[in-house]
Every structure is written in structure tokens, then in C-alpha cells.
Amino acid sequence: MLPAAQPLLTVGETAALLRISKPTVYRWIANGDLPAIRYGQLRPEGDNRRGGALRIPKDVVMALLSPEEVA
Numbered sequence: 001m002l003p004a005a006q007p008l009l010t011v012g013e014t015a016a017l018l019r020i021s022k023p024t025v026y027r028w029i030a031n032g033d034l035p036a037i038r039y040g041q042l043r044p045e046g047d048n049r050r051g052g053a054l055r056i057p058k059d060v061v062m063a064l065l066s067p068e069e070v071a
């Protein structure tokens with residue numbers, strides 16, 4: 001039996017929960033400050049665009065919201 005799937009959030013859902021803009025979420029992911037999972041179809045070789053979708057683990061976002069992290 002496979003383990004239960006980890007709940008994932010979209011960039012928009014993450015931005016709404018953290019009350020920040022979507023570009024900020026993308027910047028945090030690019031800087032390595034926010035872990036993300038990229039999946040989906042990749043672009044053909046030679047195409048510089050990234051391709052695929054980004055999802056952020058919900059537990060990471062909730063940890064950013066928890067009061068213990070702020071103190």
C-alpha cells in the first residue's frame with residue numbers, strides 16, 4: 001500500500017495563505033527559501049522556459065504561519 005499523498009498547495013494558494021504576492025512566492029522558491037516540487041511535462045531541448053507546475057508542501061507553509069516560528 002502506498003503512503004498517503006502529501007498535501008500540496010499551488011503558488012496562488014500559498015500566496016493567499018501567507019498574504020504575499022505570487023512573485024514573492026516564486027522568488028522565495030528561486031532563492032531556495034521555500035521548498036517546492038516541480039512536476040509535469042518539461043520543455044523541449046533548447047527552450048529556455050522552465051515548464052511543469054510548481055507545488056509547495058502544505059506543512060511547510062503552515063510552519064511559516066505557526067506562532068512558535070515567530071517567537
